[in-house]
Structure formats: structure tokens, C-alpha cells
Amino acid sequence: xxxxxxxxxGEVLLPGDEFSLETxxxxxxxxxxxxxxxxxxPGLRRSGDRLLVCKSGVLRHKQPNMFWMDSQQxxxxxxKGETVIGIVTVKxxxxxxxxxxxxxxxxxxxxxxxxxxxxxxxxxxxxxxxxSQFVVANRDMEPELVCVDSSGRANGMGVFGAGGLLFTVSLxxxxxxxxxxxxxxxxLQTLFPCELVVGMNGRLxxxxxxVQQTLVITNLLQSCDTMTAPQRQELFRRAAQGAL
Amino acid sequence: xxEVCGSxxxxxxxxxSEQSLLSRPxxxxxxxxxxxxxxxxxxxxxxxKVSKEIYDRxxxxxxxxxxxxxxxxxxxxxxxxxxxxxEASLLLSLHPRSSLTLILQLxxxxxxxxxxxxxxxxxxxxxxxxxxxxxxxGVTCAIDADGQIITDxxxxxxxxxxxxxxxxxxxxxxxxMMSSTRGSFSVHELxxxxxxxxxxxxxxxxxxxxxxxxxxxxxx
Amino acid sequence: xxDTPLSNCERDxxxxxxxxxxxxxxxxxxxxxxxxxxxxxxxxxxxVDLGKTRVMAQVSGELVTPKExxxxxxxxxxxxxxxxxxxxxxxxxxxxxxxxxxxxxxxxCLRNSKCLDTxxxxxxxxxxxxxxxxxxxxxxxxxxxxxxxxxxxxxxxCHYRRPDVGIQGDDVTVYSPEERDPIPLSIxxxxxxxxxxxxxxxxxxxxxxxxxxxxxxxxLLMIAMNKHREICSIQSSGGIMLLKExxxxxxxxxxxxxxxxxxxxxxxxxxxxxxxxxxxxxxxxESMPQERITALKMDETPVEMTDVTNRAxxxxxxxxxxPQTVPSxxxxxxxxxQVGQGLHNTWGLEEEDEEEEDxxxxxxxxxxxxxxxxxxxxEEQHEKEESGGGDVVEISDSEEEEVVILHPEKPDNAxxxxxxxxxxxxxxxxxxKQKK
Numbered sequence: 001x002x003x004x005x006x007x008x009x010g011e012v013l014l015p016g017d018e019f020s021l022e023t024x025x026x027x028x029x030x031x032x033x034x035x036x037x038x039x040x041x042p043g044l045r046r047s048g049d050r051l052l053v054c055k056s057g058v059l060r061h062k063q064p065n066m067f068w069m070d071s072q073q074x075x076x077x078x079x080k081g082e083t084v085i086g087i088v089t090v091k092x093x094x095x096x097x098x099x100x101x102x103x104x105x106x107x108x109x110x111x112x113x114x115x116x117x118x119x120x121x122x123x124x125x126x127x128x129x130x131x132s133q134f135v136v137a138n139r140d141m142e143p144e145l146v147c148v149d150s151s152g153r154a155n156g157m158g159v160f161g162a163g164g165l166l167f168t169v170s171l172x173x174x175x176x177x178x179x180x181x182x183x184x185x186x187x188l189q190t191l192f193p194c195e196l197v198v199g200m201n202g203r204l205x206x207x208x209x210x211v212q213q214t215l216v217i218t219n220l221l222q223s224c225d226t227m228t229a230p231q232r233q234e235l236f237r238r239a240a241q242g243a244l
Numbered sequence: 245x246x247e248v249c250g251s252x253x254x255x256x257x258x259x260x261s262e263q264s265l266l267s268r269p270x271x272x273x274x275x276x277x278x279x280x281x282x283x284x285x286x287x288x289x290x291x292x293k294v295s296k297e298i299y300d301r302x303x304x305x306x307x308x309x310x311x312x313x314x315x316x317x318x319x320x321x322x323x324x325x326x327x328x329x330x331e332a333s334l335l336l337s338l339h340p341r342s343s344l345t346l347i348l349q350l351x352x353x354x355x356x357x358x359x360x361x362x363x364x365x366x367x368x369x370x371x372x373x374x375x376x377x378x379x380x381x382g383v384t385c386a387i388d389a390d391g392q393i394i395t396d397x398x399x400x401x402x403x404x405x406x407x408x409x410x411x412x413x414x415x416x417x418x419x420x421m422m423s424s425t426r427g428s429f430s431v432h433e434l435x436x437x438x439x440x441x442x443x444x445x446x447x448x449x450x451x452x453x454x455x456x457x458x459x460x461x462x463x464x
Numbered sequence: 465x466x467d468t469p470l471s472n473c474e475r476d477x478x479x480x481x482x483x484x485x486x487x488x489x490x491x492x493x494x495x496x497x498x499x500x501x502x503x504x505x506x507x508x509x510x511x512v513d514l515g516k517t518r519v520m521a522q523v524s525g526e527l528v529t530p531k532e533x534x535x536x537x538x539x540x541x542x543x544x545x546x547x548x549x550x551x552x553x554x555x556x557x558x559x560x561x562x563x564x565x566x567x568x569x570x571x572x573c574l575r576n577s578k579c580l581d582t583x584x585x586x587x588x589x590x591x592x593x594x595x596x597x598x599x600x601x602x603x604x605x606x607x608x609x610x611x612x613x614x615x616x617x618x619x620x621x622c623h624y625r626r627p628d629v630g631i632q633g634d635d636v637t638v639y640s641p642e643e644r645d646p647i648p649l650s651i652x653x654x655x656x657x658x659x660x661x662x663x664x665x666x667x668x669x670x671x672x673x674x675x676x677x678x679x680x681x682x683x684l685l686m687i688a689m690n691k692h693r694e695i696c697s698i699q700s701s702g703g704i705m706l707l708k709e710x711x712x713x714x715x716x717x718x719x720x721x722x723x724x725x726x727x728x729x730x731x732x733x734x735x736x737x738x739x740x741x742x743x744x745x746x747x748x749x750e751s752m753p754q755e756r757i758t759a760l761k762m763d764e765t766p767v768e769m770t771d772v773t774n775r776a777x778x779x780x781x782x783x784x785x786x787p788q789t790v791p792s793x794x795x796x797x798x799x800x801x802q803v804g805q806g807l808h809n810t811w812g813l814e815e816e817d818e819e820e821e822d823x824x825x826x827x828x829x830x831x832x833x834x835x836x837x838x839x840x841x842x843e844e845q846h847e848k849e850e851s852g853g854g855d856v857v858e859i860s861d862s863e864e865e866e867v868v869i870l871h872p873e874k875p876d877n878a879x880x881x882x883x884x885x886x887x888x889x890x891x892x893x894x895x896x897k898q899k900k
Contacts, residue, residue: 014415015376016416045375047377052377054335055374056456057373058460072373075289087468101468127470127471128473163473165473165474166473172463205473211484226758255764258764259761262758264758265759266516268549272549279505287465312524312597343465345465347556349601432776439776440767447765451760462757
């Protein structure tokens, strides 16, 4: 049923490309026929009995039936459950307004921090960075962030940022850094020790032992987008030798 | 009966495009057709002004910047042509209460300007990763005094032409999404120009595909 | 649209880096970013890339009447456009503080320094002079817009050729480039602005600040200078107190930078001249970097024309011919021409009708009106079923109250017609009621 789709995995597709989702005419009598479901990720939409590509990029596939478009977008659109780096812009009443690079600012409650109570408010200043997760993110509602997981633990989230540098990369690179067994990350580990926070919104924060090293990592990561793996490894190797 | 086959006028000038050439916008592209060149930048989905907010879809703004002076009536008319074409191809309802801004900067006008604006707009929107239901392209045809069709005319050819037509053509069914015409022509000539434009659009769509493929060649 | 806010950590880091004499892109304190000057296809069009900052300048000339107090001098006009293309914080067609500041600085740098021989722009004293207009468009804002704009503007002025003018008696003829070669402007010197940003109350100094450095700086000093080491304008903003030595040091740095940049501009102009002489292609299209993966170019391609003619013919033939006969115009009253009937307006007529009609009918009408809405859906179904039977009454599916036209061919008895039609409608519905 999805053979047409599977054939195209790893290929570059453009908006307007379509796939038919009609079932095959011949049904095998011996095997049990299971109704197949396909999970469409970003960049794919169903229209009638067809599947429509609406973003340019590379078609990706994950077992069993997940498909999505991998694109090099820069503007972030929030999705529930994703973790982002936000900048606090306003402190008002019992919520903070947080800029995360989307179409509107997200709200973050005072109480959505680990251990926060009405009396014990977290120490957050305007301009601070928060690493937080979306609990509400859909197109019709104001996005809402929290800095605790479902069990009330910070789990790495919260206010951070002293001594490091924030910069932006394409969303594609941020996802590549976050993917398990990321090649870019393992290449980076060979350089020098550093702390890295990656937000799904394309914001990255780096801190290492010296300003020089932080700047080197920043510039390396920003140039990763337009490099193939061998080129990148070559560059990282040179950086490690101190050429930069 | 007018004959267009084998005519040497039916060519597209050399054309090219560069994507993501500006660092600030969410998507940017330059599009060049012969000497005509246009720079396009797209922002969005971004914050929208309350006065321009639409509750169930994104607000699309198209700004055309001339090279000299401030935008006038001509630019406004072109803005409208481009905006309506983009609105038809973008899935605006996916980002309600947000704004999409498309800025087109004229770099050099040597004929077929509106089609160049349309092509630059399409590449920039694609580069910005905005959800689109289809791609589109613009083709300009001129009919000269002898009744010959010239595709992608230069400014000099435009000046001498009897009629000038620009069509926005959609990628999936090659339908006409927008037309803007000037001068007089017969129904038959119009149909012929549409048919020529549809043929020419295939080249441009193939070019879109090739350039996006080239762009992603390192992350495959 | 708002710009992305600057976070505290960026601010702290930048200041710390500046203290350690480090910059975000690995430059030294006095380094300019990579500068690239390209020209457009026509004269007087120049692009300047300063790192990621990109501006375009276009010079144009126009014959105007001179100012009364300066009858022999041409006019120079500068306009800096902060297009939203450059940054989401810029708004189209609105004068912001920044655009006023940049415009003013460019005027001081280029007009007040008398770098251009304005008297040579005079055609007829007191009647016609050239107005040289410089439009600077910001395409991408990554800091130091002023330096990029001043370089673009002066280079575009050097590159510009104005049309030649001939005067015979009282006639002024402007020759097209084909008739007579256009002539360049006479430029005495090239003022170039160099920006210095100060941090920590003037303790630290950077040349050519990028956007994030501009955001954390305390003060800015702009020095416009030519290669003869003459200062054309100097401006300090941001309200910091500078010592005499600091200004002297800056002017020394500026003189070095200006001579480097002047060298680059003259080289670029020379290159472009050569390319134009050789008849090769030049301009924006040629400046597109071919080696980048984001760029692609196609050569001139013929469009396949097979079966285009056939297809067009097909469409034309298949298309239904537009009705050739136009309904003949009608002249109901002298002085009025009319084609077609349109629809009869029953909006105002209803009450009148009711008055005219008998009580009996009125009652029936009211009833039917009420019930009509309820039975509308059913009626529509009925209508389909009895499409054969409903030869007299037409019920439109529109939301408006049904308009029934019995004999539209007779416009003469229109008023009575409407009356009777509503009667008919009542009758028709009642008929249906009976059927049910």
C-alpha cells in the first residue's frame, strides 16, 4: 500500500508531489489482511485519498509506518512535547512571556518550575534563558511552556545560561544534533569538552572552558549545515589540531 | 492560421536562482531571467499586527520594492497579482493569526518582470519551508507585430510587442492560476500563449526540482 | 514584527569576549569583515557585501528646475530604504529613528563634503539642472549598515553615467545612450565612513561591529574620511564621553581603512570597466556564486513547441462559441435603453401586495410563508420529483424569498403580475400541503 511512498524515501520532494493511498486491488487470501495505517509527520498532508507533500525536503521513514519531510527551515512552529530554548521577555502577574522564535510568545507559569510554590517563586529575570517543554502547542491556542516533566521534576529544564553563548542554526541541524547516535555530536565530542543545550527551535547554547573554545564550537556548528560528513570531519580534525 | 512551430523566438533566456542567500529572513532567493533579476525574502509564520489579524488563516503581505523611489501604482498592481497567486498555493489555514511577509526587491528590469517576481516568490516561499499545496511559476509571452509569440521577452521586445501576457501556472495540473495581460489579441492567440506557457513552465518546474535536489545533496 | 530579544547570556558573553579581545567571527579588533563590491547590469547600480550585511545602491538622474538660491548647481538627493527584507524589525514606508540617522549621516558624508562637482550638473542656469538621486536599499542587516551604505553610495556615484545633453538655442535634447555615450559624474574625492563601536564606557573599541555587537555597544563613532586623510564628517552617538586621544586614534585607524577601501573600490570599478569593454556579461546574474549548492543556473533553453499549435486549436474549437446574438435592446420609456429583464424586486412589494389582496389571501400567504421555511427542504425534493409537473411555478433554491415569475415576457403588466404571482405561490404551496 505504501510501496510508492517507500520507494521515494531518501529522495528530495517538492510541495505538490502526491502519493496515492488507494489499497491494492488484489488481496491475498492466505495472509491475514491488516488495515495499514500511515503516520504522517511534518511536511506531509492527507487530501482526500492522496498524500500531499507540502514542504520541500528529503522524505524520511521510520519503522513501521512513519513518514516525514526533513527540511532546512529556519522558522520554528511549536509542537507539543518539544523542548526549546526560550528568552524571557516579560514578567507579568503569574506568568512569564517567553520568546521562542515562533509566531507568538509562549506563556510560562511561575508554578511550572521544580519546587515552585506560591510563596517560593523561581528567580527568573527578563532576558534569561529557559529550557522548557511545550504542554500546549496548537495553531488555535496560545502556546504554553513548562519547566517540569509529568512527575514534577526539572529533568534538565529550567533557567540556565551563565557563561555560555546562544546562537541559532537551521532547524534541520538542531534535529540532527538531537537524533540518537548523531554523527555531528560524536564528531564534536572528539574536539574538547563542552556543554551543549539544543532547542528544537534551532537555538543552541554552548559553554566550554574558555571563550576561545566556545567561539570555535559556535562557528563550527554554524558551518555544519552545508557540509558533507567527510568535509565536516576534516574541519573538526583541523580545529582539534589548533589550526583555527 | 498562425504558425509558431520552429520559431526561434520561443526560448527561455538563461535563468538561475540562488536560495538562502540572506541570513536574516526565514527564506530568501534570487531569481534571474536573462538580465532581469529579482531578490525575494520571506518571513513567517510570525507575529501579526492586531489590525491585520485573520482568525482562521495567516495574513499574507507582499511588498514590491522598486529600485528608484517609493512603490507606486504599478508596484501595487504587481503586488496584488503575486499575492493572489501565493494565497492560492499556500496553505494559509495551517497558521491562523500569524503573518507571512514576502518582500520582492527589483534588481534589474529587462522584461518579463512579473514572471520573474512570481518565480522568485515561489522559490523564496519554498526556501522558508512554508506549507504549500502546489508550486507555481510565471511565464511571460509577447505577441509581436507579425503575430509571432515570444516567450520570456526582453524589455526591447516587450516595447515592440502588440500584446503582453503573464500567466502563473500551477505545477500539478499546469492550470492557469493568474493572468495579467496588456494589448489586444484574439482568443486563439490567448489559447496558444497559454499552451506555450504551459510547455515553458515544465522547464521551470524541472529547474525548481533540480535546484532543491542540489541544495539537499549534502544531507541525503 | 519584533526582532528577537537579546538574552542576558549573549550580552555577558559578548562583553567578556570583547574584554579578551575576541570577536564572534574570529576577527581582530581592527579588522573589517570580508568586503565584496559587485555591480548591476546598468550604470550606477552597486552591491556591497560586508560579511553578511548586504546593501544595494542605485543612482539615477533627472532634469529638474534648480533651487532659487543656487541656480547654477545640480541637486543631490539621498534616500536610504530600510526594507523589511533586511530585518524583521524594519517596517516598509515608515521613517524610523535609525533611517533618519542613516540618511542624515549619508548626506553629511557625501553632500556636505562637496565630493561631487554640482556645478557641472547645471544644464541651463536657473532653468534646468540634473538631480542626482541615490537610493540605498538595505537587503540584509548584520550590523554596520552605515559603512556599507556609504561605500555602496560612493561607488555607485563613481559608476554612474548620466545621459549627454545638447543645447541648441532654447532647446535641450537628452541623448539616449545609443546616440551619444553617457558621461560620468565629476567626483573630486571619495568620502568613506568608518564606524567604531565602544564598550564599557569607551574602554574597548571595535571596528565594523556586527549586529550583536551593535546591540551591546555603549557608543558609536562614525568618521567619514577620504584617502587624502581629510575628515569629511565625524559623528558620535550613544552618549559616551570620548577622550581626545581616543578620537585621534580612531581617525588614524580610519585613514588606514579608508585607503584600503578606496583601493578596493577603484579596483572593482576598473574590473567592471574592463568587463564592459570586452562586451562580456556583467551584473548581478554574473555575480551569482556557481560553486554554492544553493545556487543553480540554466542556460538558454528552447521551449518544445510540438503540438502546442494543435492543442491551442483544440481548445479553441472545443470551447463553446460565445453566443453571437445579443438580446435586442428594449426601450421601455424614451431615453432608456435596456437589455434583459433582470429579476423583479419583491423586497418592498410584499406589504403593498398584502394591502391589495383580500384578507383570505393574506392569511393564506402568511401561513404559507411560515410553513414554507419549514418545508423548504422537502419542497426542493418535491421539486425534483415533480420536475415535469411544475410547469407553471418556479421555486428557486436561493436563500431569498422565492420570486415567482409567471410570464416574464410581459413587462407591461409587471405590478399586477407580482400580485398574482404571490397568489399563485400561495396556491402552489397549498397544493403541496394537500399532497402531503
